[in-house]
Amino acid sequence: MTSRPAWPAVLRHPSLHWILGALLGAVFVYASLDKIANPREFARIVYHYRLIGPSATLGFVPANLLAATLPWIEVVAGALLIAGIWRREAAAVAGSLLVVFIVAVAWALGQGIDLESCGCFTVSGGGRGAGLWLIAGDIGLLAAAAVLTFVRPAARTALRSGAVAVSN
C-alpha cells in the first residue's frame, strides 16, 4: 500500500488494532489447542471433509500433513496476534486460513456431507457441526483479519496531535 487510503479514523485507531488482534489471536490459539493435543482425531475430521483426500489419487498423506501442521500455524499466528508482533502478517495468515475454512465448510455443505464436528474448536464428536452460522462467524473473524491486514494503524503521536482527523 503505497498511497494512503482514506480509512475512517476509527479503523486506524491503535487501540482497535490491539483489541482485534487480541480477540482474533485468542480465537486462533483456543481453536488450536484441542487439535494439537489430539492430532489423530483432527486428521479423522479432515478426512470427513473429503476435500484433499484421502482418496484413490491423493492417498492419505495430504490430509495427514494438513492435520499435523494446520493447528500449529493457527497457534503461531494466534500468539503473534496476541503479542502484537508481526500483527499485520499474522492477520494475513489468519485471514487466509479463514478463507480456507469458509470454502471447506461451504464445500461440505454443498456436497451434502454431514459433518458432525466441524473441527473448529474441539475434535470430539460432540463438537459444533458445520453450518451456515459457522460460515457467518468465520466471515466476522475474516473482517477483523482484513482490517488488521489492510488498514495501517495511525501512529500514537499522530493520534494525540490530531493529525489523523486532519488527514482524513
Add this chain to the structure above:
Amino acid sequence: MLALRAVTIVAVGCTLGLLWNGFSGRGFALTGNAFILEGEEFEEIPAATAKARLDKGALFLDSRPLAFYEMSHIPGALPLPEDDFEGAFARLEPRLRGSLDIVVYCSGYGCEASHIVARKLRERRVHAAILHEGWPAWTDAGYSTRPGPQP
C-alpha cells in the same frame, strides 16, 4: 515484507507441527489411515477380492445410513448402519454369528462408518473385513448394485 513474514509464520507452524507429530508421542503415521487407532489392525480388501468373496457367499454389511442402503446397495448386503448399530446388531446377531466371512463397506475414503462397525463387531467377537474405498471402489469396478430396501 508482508509475504515473506507470512510465509515465515506458515513455515514455522509447519515445522513445529511436524516436530510435534514426530516426537510428542501424540502423533500418528503420516502415511497411514487415521481411522485406524494405534495398535489396531483391520483386514482391508480391494473390490476384486470382495467380489470374489461375495460370489463364494460372504455376508456383506452396509454401514451407511439406512436411506443410502434403500437407494442402492451391494446385492445380498444387509443394512448394519453405524448410526443405529445396537438396534441393527440385535436383529442381525444370529446371522452374524453364523457367518464365517463378513465384509463391511461404507461410502468410501472419507467415511469412517465401516471402521467403526468392524471395531464394534470385533468387541462382540465377530470378525469383519473392510472393503477398501467402500462403495465408490465397488461401483467404479463396474460390479452390480441393487436398488430398494430388499437385500
